[in-house]
Amino acid sequence: xxxxxxxxxxxxxxxxxxxxxxxxxxxxxxxxxxxxxxxxxxxxxxxxxxxxxxxxxxxxxxxxxxxxxxxxxxxxxxxxxxxxxxxxxxxxxxxxxxxxxxxxxxxxxxxxxxxxxxxxxxxxxxxxxxxxxxxxxxxxxxxxxxxxxxxxxxxxxxxxxxxxxxxxxxxxxxxxxxxxxxxxxxxxxxxxxxxxxxxxxxxxxxxxxxxxxxxxxxxxxxxxxxxx
Amino acid sequence: xxxxxxxxxxxxxxxxxxxxxxxxxxxxxxxxxxxxxxxxxxxxxxxxxxxxxxxxxxxxxxxxxxxxxxxxxxxxxxxxxxxxxxxxxxxxxxxxxxxxxxxxxxxxxxxxxxxxxxxxxxxxxxxxxxxxxxxxxxxxxxxxxxxxxxxxxxxxxxxxxxxxxxxxxxxxxxxxxxxxxxxxxxxxxxxxxxxxxxxxxxxxxxxxxxxxxxxxxxxxxxxxxxxx
Numbered sequence: 496x497x498x499x500x501x502x503x504x505x506x507x508x509x510x511x512x513x514x515x516x517x518x519x520x521x522x523x524x525x526x527x528x529x530x531x532x533x534x535x536x537x538x539x540x541x542x543x544x545x546x547x548x549x550x551x552x553x554x555x556x557x558x559x560x561x562x563x564x565x566x567x568x569x570x571x572x573x574x575x576x577x578x579x580x581x582x583x584x585x586x587x588x589x590x591x592x593x594x595x596x597x598x599x600x601x602x603x604x605x606x607x608x609x610x611x612x613x614x615x616x617x618x619x620x621x622x623x624x625x626x627x628x629x630x631x632x633x634x635x636x637x638x639x640x641x642x643x644x645x646x647x648x649x650x651x652x653x654x655x656x657x658x659x660x661x662x663x664x665x666x667x668x669x670x671x672x673x674x675x676x677x678x679x680x681x682x683x684x685x686x687x688x689x690x691x692x693x694x695x696x697x698x699x700x701x702x703x704x705x706x707x708x709x710x711x712x713x714x715x716x717x718x719x720x721x722x723x
Numbered sequence: 724x725x726x727x728x729x730x731x732x733x734x735x736x737x738x739x740x741x742x743x744x745x746x747x748x749x750x751x752x753x754x755x756x757x758x759x760x761x762x763x764x765x766x767x768x769x770x771x772x773x774x775x776x777x778x779x780x781x782x783x784x785x786x787x788x789x790x791x792x793x794x795x796x797x798x799x800x801x802x803x804x805x806x807x808x809x810x811x812x813x814x815x816x817x818x819x820x821x822x823x824x825x826x827x828x829x830x831x832x833x834x835x836x837x838x839x840x841x842x843x844x845x846x847x848x849x850x851x852x853x854x855x856x857x858x859x860x861x862x863x864x865x866x867x868x869x870x871x872x873x874x875x876x877x878x879x880x881x882x883x884x885x886x887x888x889x890x891x892x893x894x895x896x897x898x899x900x901x902x903x904x905x906x907x908x909x910x911x912x913x914x915x916x917x918x919x920x921x922x923x924x925x926x927x928x929x930x931x932x933x934x935x936x937x938x939x940x941x942x943x944x945x946x947x948x949x950x951x
Binding site: 582609619625633634637 | 846
């Protein structure tokens with residue numbers, strides 16, 4: 496029996512491509528902001544891997560975002576960003592707009608489950624994102640609680656331990672196969688949310704995985720399937 | 724400028740005396756349940772002090788509660804409790820009723836501030852308490868996040884760090900002078916909530932402390948004073 500929902504944030508409940516590319520277009524009007532947003536997002540996994548491999552000490556996502564955008568603009572776009580431009584762009588990740596079904600769906604799910612964000616964002620970022628979008632989370636599972644980033648097992652096992660349940664009592668909800676695969680390896684159940692527009696105009700592979708316990712078109716659909 | 728409210732739970736937003744003594748009366752009908760509830764609560768500070776002094780390893784409040792009730796009943800009431808009786812009594816702390824002003828007041832305060840529980844209860848206990856009472860917390864600051872109990876500085880400084888603010892941006896809200904004194908020593912601001920019936924029929928000293936930034940009769944009054 497599922498007791499706790501652990502829900503990814505970037506892409507799963509929020510439309511980072513739209514939110515981030517809008518701010519990038521304002522700050523860097525000469526570039527293709529949609530492309531820059533995707534290029535920036537591509538630096539994400541390697542940056543986290545540096546931490547989890549032990550090559551680098553624990554660093555907050557905000558700081559990783561800032562460094563990687565600075566380097567990307569310099570190396571690939573021949574732009575030297577000002578400190579204010581970088582701060583503004585980094586802050587865009589705190590106030591990404593939610594997908595239209597997210598806020599209402601989360602609220603419905605809280606009627607039956609403990610519903611926690613489980614994100615590589617930090618707690619303060621998640622608090623701001625929640626206020627901005629009306630996400631009625633029961634808990635904010637930020638990476639700084641464990642000083643580990645998904646897909647590290649510490650995160651998935653950490654939320655089960657904090658909620659005092661077995662891993663199999665937790666349903667990991669995400670639109671990324673790598674996140675669900677890692678959760679499943681820790682004994683959690685998994686729900687895939689389809690977000691075909693996550694990368695804006697760029698095609699996203701959303702091949703169904705039969706190992707997922709649920710597959711939904713949004714949080715309204717997930718709430719229906721879970722009887723909320 | 725206050726940005727974050729860190730709010731104590733047992734006594735401050737919930738009426739533990741009523742909640743716990745009601746369950747004790749059901750489980751142990753031969754005893755004075757009001758007295759037993761207060762006796763049990765008196766074991767709380769010494770139990771936490773054992774952890775913070777280093778005399779004992781980190782232990783969840785649920786386990787401390789269970790041990791102390793078991794010993795108290797045996798030593799002072801000549802009762803050997805069953806495992807089920809102990810479990811039921813320990814669980815009473817998860818579903819303590821809120822004071823009448825708490826749920827609405829918390830909701831009003833979230834319109835302007837990040838409002839976090841900051842409790843010696845653990846995260847799972849706080850999640851259950853919040854569901855039970857409709858407490859619309861932005862975050863659940865449970866002691867297991869830091870593996871320290873208030874009044875340890877790690878807890879007060881820990882919530883400021885998680886929220887990425889200065890200690891002076893945090894307003895600690897409690898009905899206990901010891902909690903506010905410790906928060907103030909860490910640089911937090913303080914608000915005292917009057918709860919004259921916290922210990923049921925037993926008189927509670929609520930002498931005003933001029934060092935507190937706010938003093939309120941409840942969360943409705945606090946929300947008024949903070950312009951929410």
